[in-house]
Amino acid sequence: MSLEARIERLEALEEIRQLPAKYALALDMRDMDAMVGLFCADVRVGKDASGREALRAYMDQTLRSPFTGTSHHIGGHIIELDDANHAHGIVYSKNEHETPVEGGADEWVIMQMMYVDDYERQDGQWFFRRRLPLYWYATDLNKPPVGDNKMRWPGTDWAEGNFHKLFPSFAEFWDREGAPQGPVPEPAPIGDFINRMRRGNAAPKVKVRAD
Template sequence: MTDNKTLAVEEKLERLWATQDIKDLALRYGLAVDTRDWALMDSLWVETEAIHPDSVLNGGTILDVHVLRAAAADLSLVGASTMLVANHLVEFDSPDRAHGSVYCHCMMDAEVFFEQLIIYQDVYERHDGAWLFRTRDHLLWWGAERKDNPMRQPPAHWPQSQVGAGVAFETIQRPNSSISAKR
């Protein structure tokens, strides 16, 4: 890890730009989950030949491109989700490799409505100028079922009412929706 005080101005600008690109990567991940845009999700990952030894497919907590491809069909069967990306710290190991911590609050309508508070421990790599995930370690702070499922309320008909089920999930699921635009 390089101390920011020793970097030249041009290097600091490059690092600032790279940090924003990496933070956008985490935001795109959340959007891909919520819109079930598996082409977008696939574009966020380094293509690796082997499954990470600690991947979810091997009983661990690591997500990689192989795990996400395997999970796409299952996630498509789940109801609405909202993944909020919060704190995100990025640290550089080299000009083309970094690691970081990302806090997320995920709400998902499955058989039951549940919430999770997650911290992802990520490894990022730059390939052909684009920052990508190499791995994401999905570490759960907590997960909880909600007794009242907010998605099963009567429609809100916003702006007439502030309370009730909205239309966002159906809207962002439409093909060619502007919210799911590719990078």
């Protein structure tokens, strides 16, 4: 790889790495224009709409309920470049939500999740093409989410999250007794770590919240 190609790769990685942090700040400050400006101009919104204006309308409505304030804390971020204009990645996010409860005291809901992202470069700038949120738990700060159905939003039925469903290794770990048998596979090539872990596993169906 030439020096110029290496520099272009580092610049792409750094620009992409900024996207989740910018998203978190824009979302928490409720700056809808800044947030939707992080997505491709033709971003898909639901089944029948596309574009930044459609995304802005959807997010503006969604962020008014069920919480009044949020804080998103960005964790580890893996980025893999597919070609000069496309990439994918996974980023952890630990979130806090001030959540009004009808007829009772407000709750402080904490959440652990990851985003499965697709990125695209348009007109020389990197954007989100798609964000798929995978949730592990959501619960009031004073109520640890031990046990099944860890998604525990106030006023809703408890539900199972999808935090581990993209990667088959979690279920395989608990299905077997003892360590895997046979030789350890060769390390994943650079740029293929996520694909290696997924092993062709399809993305789960997700009921998206505004996180």
